[in-house]
Amino acid sequence: MTHLHNYTVYDVAEKAGVSVATVSRVxxxxxxxxxxxxxxxxxxxxxxxxxxxxxxxARARKQLGRIGVLTPFFTYPSFIQRMRGIxxxxxxxxxxxxxxxxxxxxxLDGYLASLTITRRVDGLxxxxxxxxxxxxxxxxxxxxxxxxxxxxxxxxxxxxxxxxAGGSMVAEYLLRKGHRHFAFFGSGNxxxxxxxxxxxxxxxxxRTLQANGGYLPNEAIKHPTLSHSEVRQELTQLxxxxxxxTAIFAATDDLAIRILRAAREARVRVPAEMAVIGFDDIDISxxxxxxxxxxxxxxxxxxAAELLLAQLxxxxxxxxxxxxxxxxxxxxxx
Numbered sequence: 001m002t003h004l005h006n007y008t009v010y011d012v013a014e015k016a017g018v019s020v021a022t023v024s025r026v027x028x029x030x031x032x033x034x035x036x037x038x039x040x041x042x043x044x045x046x047x048x049x050x051x052x053x054x055x056x057x058a059r060a061r062k063q064l065g066r067i068g069v070l071t072p073f074f075t076y077p078s079f080i081q082r083m084r085g086i087x088x089x090x091x092x093x094x095x096x097x098x099x100x101x102x103x104x105x106x107x108l109d110g111y112l113a114s115l116t117i118t119r120r121v122d123g124l125x126x127x128x129x130x131x132x133x134x135x136x137x138x139x140x141x142x143x144x145x146x147x148x149x150x151x152x153x154x155x156x157x158x159x160x161x162x163x164x165a166g167g168s169m170v171a172e173y174l175l176r177k178g179h180r181h182f183a184f185f186g187s188g189n190x191x192x193x194x195x196x197x198x199x200x201x202x203x204x205x206x207r208t209l210q211a212n213g214g215y216l217p218n219e220a221i222k223h224p225t226l227s228h229s230e231v232r233q234e235l236t237q238l239x240x241x242x243x244x245x246t247a248i249f250a251a252t253d254d255l256a257i258r259i260l261r262a263a264r265e266a267r268v269r270v271p272a273e274m275a276v277i278g279f280d281d282i283d284i285s286x287x288x289x290x291x292x293x294x295x296x297x298x299x300x301x302x303x304a305a306e307l308l309l310a311q312l313x314x315x316x317x318x319x320x321x322x323x324x325x326x327x328x329x330x331x332x333x334x
Contacts, residue, residue: 030110
């Protein structure tokens with residue numbers, strides 16, 4: 001990538017065959033530009049090494065840096081807890097946190113390109129989001145410090161958990177409690193712009209159950225949306241099986257909480273007739289006595305922010321992969 005700083009937005013527009021306004025939209029509101037046009041403009045920007053007023057914008061805010069946090073589902077409790085950990089790590093630093101909600105691959109790639117090129121942030125934390133090769137190359141080409149949470153990419157530091165092991169821990173815990181007939185609830189309609197750790201949780205759960213004589217038939221693997229009616233409907237179908245499961249693993253606490261409500265309405269006693277275990281250990285889980293797997297959500301956010309701050313301080317730090325340990329938190333529901 002040749003960085004010749006005398007190129008202007010007019011050069012980019014002319015070479016890409018678009019208006020200056022379109023180039024501006026690609027940089028500032030990428031989600032408003034058709035993908036074909038956006039990619040064409042970004043290719044020209046990369047080819048020319050165009051950096052729009054990067055030095056000026058950096059100078060203008062040299063008193064306060066900015067860390068961009070890209071996240072899907074940013075209103076979900078688990079994501080809020082991760083962001084709380086990031087905010088705690090930044091609280092005594094000269095950086096503020098700026099949240100960029102992602103609700104499509106188009107929006108994700110647009111953000112990654114525009115934030116990198118305009119340098120509106122000093123570094124990025126990506127929560128539960130995949131990186132394409134082109135985005136990764138652009139981030140590296142512009143020396144944008146990046147840390148991933150939950151995802152993994154060779155050239156960037158990350159904070160992860162072992163979801164496969166987490167599913168296995170659930171199975172071991174329930175088998176020790178004497179259960180033999182099992183069910184699994186995952187989230188339906190998971191979007192393609194986020195990574196899907198639930199798949200690995202189910203895989204670990206299935207493998208350990210199969211190896212130890214646990215029974216998890218295909219009809220006991222459910223993927224409802226989070227709507228109450230769908231969760232209730234799927235639970236009703238489970239209860240109608242010739243041998244209904246006595247234990248349900250919900251891939252997230254959000255889902256487990258909905259299952260508890262549906263079980264109460266169906267007059268199923270938890271845990272006497274059906275045990276329920278979640279995954280995440282969100283704040284409310286303790287209040288309602290939900291047995292779950294803790295993945296130290298706040299801690300993952302704090303560690304990601306600390307990795308990023310270390311990179312900002314010394315850009316040639318080696319790539320680090322941190323794995324957070326998982327713990328079963330036994331409470332009343334299983």
